[in-house]
Amino acid sequence: MRFKILSVIAVAGLVAACAAPGGGAGGAGGSYAPGSQEDLAVNVGDRVLFDFDKYELKQESRYTLQQQAAWLAANEGVNITIEGHADERGTREYNLALGERRAQAAADYLMVLGVSKGRISTVSYGKERPEDPASNETAWAKNRRAVSVVK
Amino acid sequence: MTISYRNFLKLFMMVAALGILSPGTSRAELKIDITRGVVESVPLAVTDFFGEGKGEQDFGEKIAGVIAADLERSGLFAPIDKKAFIQSGKSLNILPRFGDWRLIKAQALVQGHVEMTVDGRLKVEFRLWDVYAEQQMVGLAYFSVPSNWRRVSHIIADAIYERITGEKGYFDTRIVYIAETGPKTRRVKRLAIMDQDGENHRFLTDGTILVLTPRFSPTLQEITYLSYFNDIPRVYIFNIDSGRQERLGDFPNMTFAPRFSPDGKGVIMSMSKDGNSDIYKMDLATRKLTQLTTHSSIDTAPSYSPDGDSIAFESDRSGTQQIYTTSSNGGKATRISFGPKRARYATPVWSPRGDWIAFTRIYGGNTAIGVMRTDGSGERILAQSTTRGDWVEGPTWAPNGRVLMYFRQEKANKQGLGGKTRLFTIDITGHNEREVVSPVDASDPAWSPLNP
Numbered sequence: 247m248r249f250k251i252l253s254v255i256a257v258a259g260l261v262a263a264c265a266a267p268g269g270g271a272g273g274a275g276g277s278y279a280p281g282s283q284e285d286l287a288v289n290v291g292d293r294v295l296f297d298f299d300k301y302e303l304k305q306e307s308r309y310t311l312q313q314q315a316a317w318l319a320a321n322e323g324v325n326i327t328i329e330g331h332a333d334e335r336g337t338r339e340y341n342l343a344l345g346e347r348r349a350q351a352a353a354d355y356l357m358v359l360g361v362s363k364g365r366i367s368t369v370s371y372g373k374e375r376p377e378d379p380a381s382n383e384t385a386w387a388k389n390r391r392a393v394s395v396v397k
Numbered sequence: 398m399t400i401s402y403r404n405f406l407k408l409f410m411m412v413a414a415l416g417i418l419s420p421g422t423s424r425a426e427l428k429i430d431i432t433r434g435v436v437e438s439v440p441l442a443v444t445d446f447f448g449e450g451k452g453e454q455d456f457g458e459k460i461a462g463v464i465a466a467d468l469e470r471s472g473l474f475a476p477i478d479k480k481a482f483i484q485s486g487k488s489l490n491i492l493p494r495f496g497d498w499r500l501i502k503a504q505a506l507v508q509g510h511v512e513m514t515v516d517g518r519l520k521v522e523f524r525l526w527d528v529y530a531e532q533q534m535v536g537l538a539y540f541s542v543p544s545n546w547r548r549v550s551h552i553i554a555d556a557i558y559e560r561i562t563g564e565k566g567y568f569d570t571r572i573v574y575i576a577e578t579g580p581k582t583r584r585v586k587r588l589a590i591m592d593q594d595g596e597n598h599r600f601l602t603d604g605t606i607l608v609l610t611p612r613f614s615p616t617l618q619e620i621t622y623l624s625y626f627n628d629i630p631r632v633y634i635f636n637i638d639s640g641r642q643e644r645l646g647d648f649p650n651m652t653f654a655p656r657f658s659p660d661g662k663g664v665i666m667s668m669s670k671d672g673n674s675d676i677y678k679m680d681l682a683t684r685k686l687t688q689l690t691t692h693s694s695i696d697t698a699p700s701y702s703p704d705g706d707s708i709a710f711e712s713d714r715s716g717t718q719q720i721y722t723t724s725s726n727g728g729k730a731t732r733i734s735f736g737p738k739r740a741r742y743a744t745p746v747w748s749p750r751g752d753w754i755a756f757t758r759i760y761g762g763n764t765a766i767g768v769m770r771t772d773g774s775g776e777r778i779l780a781q782s783t784t785r786g787d788w789v790e791g792p793t794w795a796p797n798g799r800v801l802m803y804f805r806q807e808k809a810n811k812q813g814l815g816g817k818t819r820l821f822t823i824d825i826t827g828h829n830e831r832e833v834v835s836p837v838d839a840s841d842p843a844w845s846p847l848n849p
Contacts, residue, residue: 337743337757339654343674343695350672379581379813
């Protein structure tokens with residue numbers, strides 16, 4: 247069930263990501279409850295994407311994570327799990343390790359930005375939970391991701 | 398009918414050698430050398446085992462069918478159509494008329510006898526004949542509960558395979574794998590188990606929890622695997638008899654990619670700490686954990702050598718995934734995979750005979766299953782992705798080290814549909830690729846040892 251909900255949010259997140267960098271309750275994105283997953287996804291951006299077989303954060307990913315750190319500062323009671331994912335072009339065990347690296351890369355940067363370690367956990371789904379089920383470049387680019395999920 | 402595997406094993410009772418019937422003249426014996434590349438299949442006749450009563454005849458027919466199918470799938474034998482048989486029925490049980498069998502070009506003949514004993518057991522006798530030498534090659538009798546007839550059939554097929562090839566058979570074995578259903582974005586994955594021929598299939602978990610990479614214990618009816626129980630990926634052990642699932646250790650970090658040690662007393666696996674994966678081994682009795690690799694790269698997919706002295710694993714410490722070997726106590730690791738530039742090597746699995754390491758290779762958008770010697774020499778590709786851009790991964794060895802199983806996943810279309818995932822076997826000669834039919838999509842196969 248959770249994954250179903252997430253995929254709906256993901257589409258919304260992509261549409262709104264550039265529209266509302268301000269974030270927070272009552273921001274440009276509208277009427278989502280402050281501190282909710284919808285608030286994070288629509289008003290801040292809940293995910294960062296990676297290049298093939300890479301876990302280094304891109305410049306735009308750093309920007310997104312800075313917004314997330316600000317949002318977490320504004321929503322003190324909220325803890326997150328960062329879910330790391332890989333595209334399907336890798337072996338199962340390796341992709342689990344790669345997803346973990348990606349989640350940790352995002353978590354490390356949030357901690358550098360001052361988010362306390364206790365508020366962030368990580369989990370890897372390897373290639374098991376693609377955002378887009380197609381087998382093409384467009385899908386793979388969306389699937390190489392680290393998603394911050396409100397606990 | 399539900400009987401636990403433990404009981405199932407107990408039901409299997411007794412085996413006895415049959416006396417030699419009428420030794421004929423001595424000639425060069427029928428033998429298949431399976432170490433050579435292309436082997437021509439040996440034409441063989443498997444006759445319906447004879448029974449006096451209707452029930453016994455039915456068993457006799459079904460048993461012959463399973464034996465013939467096992468031997469056929471190996472690619473080494475070509476069972477002759479029963480309709481061509483000249484001799485049949487009771488007279489066979491006295492002595493084969495070898496001339497009749499030579500006439501239809503059978504080189505080997507399998508005949509047998511089924512009888513229900515007064516205490517309700519099934520008695521199955523069989524004899525394997527060398528038609529040209531007119532010699533009995535092997536003759537055995539088995540007593541078992543009737544419901545066990547499939548297992549008796551596989552054991553007979555193994556005896557025939559072993560007598561003619563000189564290698565142990567692999568038909569009395571099972572496959573544990575991941576059964577897959579549902580759309581790719583929320584795939585339902587279940588542990589499932591079946592005989593190597595796809596029969597006696599059953600699901601071991603209900604699909605509510607994501608499970609991956611099951612591996613058989615070499616000594617017990619247990620499977621080690623990765624489970625996302627409570628969305629926390631950790632290595633577990635599943636007991637096939639009791640259905641009990643137990644988490645291995647209580648670690649703050651992800652554990653994954655488990656495999657048993659050859660003595661069954663330990664599990665080797667990866668654990669990630671602060672995003673970095675290294676290889677650890679756990680003693681199952683003491684639950685003591687020992688770290689074997691310490692590198693900032695991804696170290697995963699470990700597999701023991703059959704003597705337990707070494708492990709093979711994959712690491713991207715050179716920049717891309719490659720295969721390394723090291724002592725099972727850790728220490729210096731030696732890279733053994735040196736393929737084409739930009740080729741990645743993954744999922745090393747040491748052969749039960751110790752002679753080869755099977756792997757998945759990713760190269761130029763294609764994947765392949767191959768084998769290399771344990772020092773990395775003699776690399777051979779056995780099975781590859783097709784031009785349709787499908788994906789092959791995850792080899793597992795038959796217990797005799799002669800056959801590999803793996804999975805093949807088709808590409809999904811733009812809508813994310815398709816992506817069918819199935820199991821296949823192939824000889825280490827690179828011949829005889831066969832689908833292993835499963836009731837639903839299948840991945841991550843693991844071949845059991847010979848059933849105890």
